Amino acid sequence: MAALPADARVLDLPVTARRRSGPDAWILELGLPEAWPRLRPGRFAMLAPADGRGPFIPRPFSIYSQPAPDRLDFLIQVLGPGTRALAALREGETCTATVPLGNGFEVQPPERPVVLVAGGVGSAPFLLYLEERAAAGAAERTWFFYGARSADRLYDRERFEAVGSPVRCSTEDGSLGFAGRVLDDLAGALDRGEVPEEARFAACGPEGLLHAFAAFARERGLDAELSLETYMGCGVGVCNACPTPTDPEGPWGDWPWVKTCVDGPVMPLRAIRF
Numbered sequence: 642m643a644a645l646p647a648d649a650r651v652l653d654l655p656v657t658a659r660r661r662s663g664p665d666a667w668i669l670e671l672g673l674p675e676a677w678p679r680l681r682p683g684r685f686a687m688l689a690p691a692d693g694r695g696p697f698i699p700r701p702f703s704i705y706s707q708p709a710p711d712r713l714d715f716l717i718q719v720l721g722p723g724t725r726a727l728a729a730l731r732e733g734e735t736c737t738a739t740v741p742l743g744n745g746f747e748v749q750p751p752e753r754p755v756v757l758v759a760g761g762v763g764s765a766p767f768l769l770y771l772e773e774r775a776a777a778g779a780a781e782r783t784w785f786f787y788g789a790r791s792a793d794r795l796y797d798r799e800r801f802e803a804v805g806s807p808v809r810c811s812t813e814d815g816s817l818g819f820a821g822r823v824l825d826d827l828a829g830a831l832d833r834g835e836v837p838e839e840a841r842f843a844a845c846g847p848e849g850l851l852h853a854f855a856a857f858a859r860e861r862g863l864d865a866e867l868s869l870e871t872y873m874g875c876g877v878g879v880c881n882a883c884p885t886p887t888d889p890e891g892p893w894g895d896w897p898w899v900k901t902c903v904d905g906p907v908m909p910l911r912a913i914r915f
């Protein structure tokens with residue numbers, strides 16, 4: 642089983658800026674004390690305001706963007722006390738971050754097609770993934786299916802579109818792109834041969850979407866991985882709050898549970914019972 646990543650550390654980081662995204666989310670920009678190498682997409686941080694505002698337990702967030710070697714940005718949808726406290730941080734205030742955590746996505750070699758599927762703020766780990774693929778010359782072999790309830794919840798859509806890969810938006814209220822659920826758009830695209838079935842598929846989003854995606858991918862025999870948004874207490878493998886059951890046929894064999902925070906959050910679909 643995996644251990645805490647060797648590069649993880651606890652830092653008090655200044656908020657350098659924050660901006661609104663959609664009706665209920667913020668992008669929080671944090672300054673790092675020195676230049677960091679680029680992080681794998683899909684890794685995450687445990688964040689909490691440094692002054693103790695908000696709940697005692699920090700909350701997990703995907704690393705959204707690394708626009709400079711000394712900066713990390715997070716896309717945070719406000720849901721409850723933890724996200725409300727983070728969204729209330731102002732420029733110059735300090736955020737305590739345990740970062741970088743988790744395994745992240747194994748970015749596929751440029752020749753392999755990749756299909757990314759996100760619902761709402763589940764898009765957060767995919768900006769880095771798209772940027773990495775574009776840097777490797779594989780933008781046109783990478784598709785991003787981005788779904789939400791309504792157009793204003795396709796957070797930072799223009800930023801994803803600017804990377805250069807095909808971005809296919811869907812909204813349940815029909816306000817932008819395909820009218821309906823993101824998986825229906827994906828199913829149509831696969832049926833019409835607009836995206837290749839032999840691609841590596843990766844999904845992130847709310848539990849409902851992940852369960853539907855897992856069933857869809859199994860039915861069609863897709864090579865898929867999920868970035869799980871399991872509740873977390875510590876994020877570092879100590880509290881056992883984040884168990885995911887494993888598939889005995891998968892790489893963990895008879896080991897029945899793994900910890901999403903240190904063994905994931907990215908899991909091959911064939912490795913877990915979900």
Ligand SMILES: Cc1cc2nc3c(=O)[nH]c(=O)nc-3n(C[C@H](O)[C@H](O)[C@H](O)COP(=O)(O)OP(=O)(O)OC[C@H]3O[C@@H](n4cnc5c(N)ncnc54)[C@H](O)[C@@H]3O)c2cc1C
Nearest residue numbers: 700701702703716717718720721722723724762765870871
């Ligand atoms: C690895 C990882 C990466 C994540 N990345 C992001 C990200 O980039 N951006 C982002 O906005 N959120 C992300 N999340 C989810 C985020 O951590 C939760 O929304 C946050 O912890 C909620 O805290 P809260 O105190 O505001 O709300 P809580 O009071 O804890 O919850 C408010 C409501 O949301 C529900 N809820 C909270 N967390 C979850 C969850 N994980 N799964 C299902 N329902 C939940 C609760 O049941 C409750 O109804 C991520 C989660 C994980 C595990």
Ligand code: FES
Nearest residue numbers: 874876880881902
């Ligand atoms: S969140 Fe504590 S062990 Fe995973």
